[in-house]
Amino acid sequence: MAVRLMQGNEVIGLGAIAAGCRFYAGYPITPSTEVAEILSRELPKIGGKFIQMEDEIASMAAIIGARVGGLKSMTATSGPGFSLMQENIGYAAMTEIPCVVVDVQRLGPSTGQPTAASQGDVMQARWGTHGDHPIIALSPTSVGQSFDLTLKAFDLSEKFRTPVILLTDEIIGHMREPVDLPDFKTIHPFDQQVIEPPQTYKAFRNSPGDVPPMAPFGVGYRYHITGLFHDEVGFPTQRLDEVDPWLERVNSKLDRHITEITLVKEDYEPGATIALLSYGCSARTARHALKLARARGQKVDMLTLFTIWPFPEKQVEALGERVGHIIVPEMNLGQLALEVERIVGRKKVRRVTRANGEMVTPQMVLDAMDIAMEAK
Amino acid sequence: MSDQHILDAATLKADEAALPSENWFERSETLVKLRKNKKFPTIWCSGCGIGIVMGALIRAIDHLGLDNNNVALVAGIGCTARMPVYMDFNTLHTTHGRALAFATGLKIARPDMKVIAIMGDGDALAIGGNHFIHAARRNLGITALVVNNSIYGMTGGQYSPTTPLGSKATTAPYGNVEPPFPVCQLAEAAGASYVARSTVYHALELDKFLAEAIAKDGFSVVEAVSYCHTTYGRLNRLGTAADMMRALKDNSISQTAFQALPPEAKAANTKIVRGNFVNIDRPQYTQSYANLITRVQAGVK
Numbered sequence: 001m002a003v004r005l006m007q008g009n010e011v012i013g014l015g016a017i018a019a020g021c022r023f024y025a026g027y028p029i030t031p032s033t034e035v036a037e038i039l040s041r042e043l044p045k046i047g048g049k050f051i052q053m054e055d056e057i058a059s060m061a062a063i064i065g066a067r068v069g070g071l072k073s074m075t076a077t078s079g080p081g082f083s084l085m086q087e088n089i090g091y092a093a094m095t096e097i098p099c100v101v102v103d104v105q106r107l108g109p110s111t112g113q114p115t116a117a118s119q120g121d122v123m124q125a126r127w128g129t130h131g132d133h134p135i136i137a138l139s140p141t142s143v144g145q146s147f148d149l150t151l152k153a154f155d156l157s158e159k160f161r162t163p164v165i166l167l168t169d170e171i172i173g174h175m176r177e178p179v180d181l182p183d184f185k186t187i188h189p190f191d192q193q194v195i196e197p198p199q200t201y202k203a204f205r206n207s208p209g210d211v212p213p214m215a216p217f218g219v220g221y222r223y224h225i226t227g228l229f230h231d232e233v234g235f236p237t238q239r240l241d242e243v244d245p246w247l248e249r250v251n252s253k254l255d256r257h258i259t260e261i262t263l264v265k266e267d268y269e270p271g272a273t274i275a276l277l278s279y280g281c282s283a284r285t286a287r288h289a290l291k292l293a294r295a296r297g298q299k300v301d302m303l304t305l306f307t308i309w310p311f312p313e314k315q316v317e318a319l320g321e322r323v324g325h326i327i328v329p330e331m332n333l334g335q336l337a338l339e340v341e342r343i344v345g346r347k348k349v350r351r352v353t354r355a356n357g358e359m360v361t362p363q364m365v366l367d368a369m370d371i372a373m374e375a376k
Numbered sequence: 377m378s379d380q381h382i383l384d385a386a387t388l389k390a391d392e393a394a395l396p397s398e399n400w401f402e403r404s405e406t407l408v409k410l411r412k413n414k415k416f417p418t419i420w421c422s423g424c425g426i427g428i429v430m431g432a433l434i435r436a437i438d439h440l441g442l443d444n445n446n447v448a449l450v451a452g453i454g455c456t457a458r459m460p461v462y463m464d465f466n467t468l469h470t471t472h473g474r475a476l477a478f479a480t481g482l483k484i485a486r487p488d489m490k491v492i493a494i495m496g497d498g499d500a501l502a503i504g505g506n507h508f509i510h511a512a513r514r515n516l517g518i519t520a521l522v523v524n525n526s527i528y529g530m531t532g533g534q535y536s537p538t539t540p541l542g543s544k545a546t547t548a549p550y551g552n553v554e555p556p557f558p559v560c561q562l563a564e565a566a567g568a569s570y571v572a573r574s575t576v577y578h579a580l581e582l583d584k585f586l587a588e589a590i591a592k593d594g595f596s597v598v599e600a601v602s603y604c605h606t607t608y609g610r611l612n613r614l615g616t617a618a619d620m621m622r623a624l625k626d627n628s629i630s631q632t633a634f635q636a637l638p639p640e641a642k643a644a645n646t647k648i649v650r651g652n653f654v655n656i657d658r659p660q661y662t663q664s665y666a667n668l669i670t671r672v673q674a675g676v677k
Contacts, residue, residue, distance in 0.1 A: 023485060044672040049484050049665060053477065054510040061470065061477030062484075065450070068468060069485025091471050217466035218486045220445050224461055226469035235414060235461065236469075 013038030015150025070216030090129030116357025320344030423617025425576035425602030436586035473503030512566035533607025569594025
């Protein structure tokens with residue numbers, strides 16, 4: 001296609017269509033509403049369905065219901081709406097129903113600043129629902145990447161039967177950048193194949209290393225889906241010999257495919273003793289600071305995370321072994337930095353935080369670098 | 377309570393419909409719709425009315441001759457919401473209050489399927505009240521089966537949006553001060569195409585209403601009035617399950633009989649009115665959306 005000036009949210013809507021999404025349910029909320037507007041316009045053109053639900057709880061429920069009916073599904077929201085969706089995100093994790101949830105982060109808590117950016121939902125994306133469960137969260141740093149990561153979100157969701165959070169923010173969502181989207185016909189999204197006949201099909205088969213495909217309702221595979229702990233065919237169970245294999249399979253299914261799920265960019269220099277680590281809109285600040293620092297002759301590494309959850313432990317650990325200091329700029333009070341500290345230890349990490357709706361500036365990052373270097 | 381009381385209740389005759397022959401259970405073809413691989417008995421207390429509603433639902437689906445593959449049962453949380461697991465259809469047991477929201481997505485994805493949302497009174501009208509009125513407003517082609525036992529049974533007897541004024545509950549130890557929702561009027565006002573009510577005593581009437589509701593192309597609501605002798609009955613000294621069943625017979629009146637009452641008797645009526653209150657044709661949501669797709673694809677603005 002041709003280069004066009006497009007908005008992050010707009011591109012997410014188109015990315016969903018390219019990924020095969022044919023159902024969207026949502027509730028209006030700033031700064032995510034454009035995703036709904038685009039899809040209400042585009043989905044009917046290709047036979048897809050759009051519905052504006054009565055709230056975010058219902059939106060999340062509806063996309064799960066539609067995926068049970070066989071349509072790839074998505075919703076988009078922001079802070080308060082994301083909070084409301086948490087219970088049903090947990091349901092999707094428990095029942096292993098693929099779906100994509102776009103969270104265009106805004107300043108919180110509560111109503112906060114609807115039009116101001118934030119990265120305050122990093123931990124909510126991981127632990128917002130109750131109980132232990134696997135989850136994937138991806139975070140784009142540009143408009144173009146919003147498209148690519150939407151595709152990846154759908155593919156990972158289908159492959160691993162898990163909700164995937166596209167953790168973008170008001171800056172990336174509302175920013176306009178020139179993008180050259182590929183011809184959708186050249187995109188081949190992952191589609192589950194159910195090969196087994198209904199007689200032997202088990203929707204939650206606990207074979208080691210397996211993510212069993214999900215048969216949709218209405219095509220001959222009559223089975224039970226429940227948010228209760230369940231056995232291999234979906235019936236509620238409290239038997240430990242049925243619960244434990246489920247726990248083992250589901251809570252390790254992402255670990256077994258971590259290479260495929262993890263997307264990071266390592267921009268490393270030989271001899272660097274300090275590194276920048278960031279994601280989302282703050283990665284743009286970090287990149288700017290990186291350029292300035294290198295221009296003044298400093299040797300600096302930069303690690304950009306596009307996969308936030310599962311946290312790229314291996315890559316962060318390796319970075320911790322390379323350098324003495326890791327600077328983590330982010331638009332919250334240190335949510336991702338907590339994870340970095342968990343991996344490399346508190347002494348190596350310097351947080352650069354801002355949670356007032358304004359971006360972290362490159363100067364704030366440079367200052368933090370100077371302080372870190374002096375501190376050694 | 378004497379045992380004779382229980383025996384009396386067990387031999388009651390339906391007042392409006394003939395009982396099926398005694399061995400209908402053994403002869404019934406409809407029982408193939410129960411899941412053979414699911415371990416019975418059910419989780420319900422013995423004497424509970426929910427099983428009767430399940431029987432009525434199975435008979436209604438069987439009467440309509442529907443293919444099991446083409447029927448989806450969606451439920452929320454609570455005693456009633458456990459119903460789908462026992463039946464051999466596509467069954468989705470979701471989160472508390474959200475059955476209709478899940479069912480909305482499923483019905484839109486598969487407009488050809490018969491989607492039945494099965495809820496208790498708390499599930500449908502308290503935590504799920506918002507979804508109930510909006511599903512009705514959209515006239516989405518779903519059947520909402522509301523089993524109304526006036527209480528939260530599973531959690532042990534807390535007052536619900538249909539607990540009568542003054543009744544006791546574990547969270548209303550001094551009597552309930554909140555007036556209850558009239559379920560059928562609420563459904564009608566919100567836009568449902570079909571609304572009917574019967575009780576678990578009038579099981580065959582429930583069969584009929586459920587069959588009509590499922591056949592309806594639009595949002596249909598059947599309120600099945602039941603009872604909870606384990607919690608509500610105990611707290612309010614209403615006796616055994618059989619006593620409460622008898623009370624449903626004694627304290628209900630058919631719509632026809634109600635209409636024949638003189639105005640002052642109508643106004644003073646405190647009995648449960650059983651009948652089909654709404655049966656109208658309105659554009660059904662999935663059809664309206666299909667028309668929209670046709671229009672958009674034809675390039676019409």
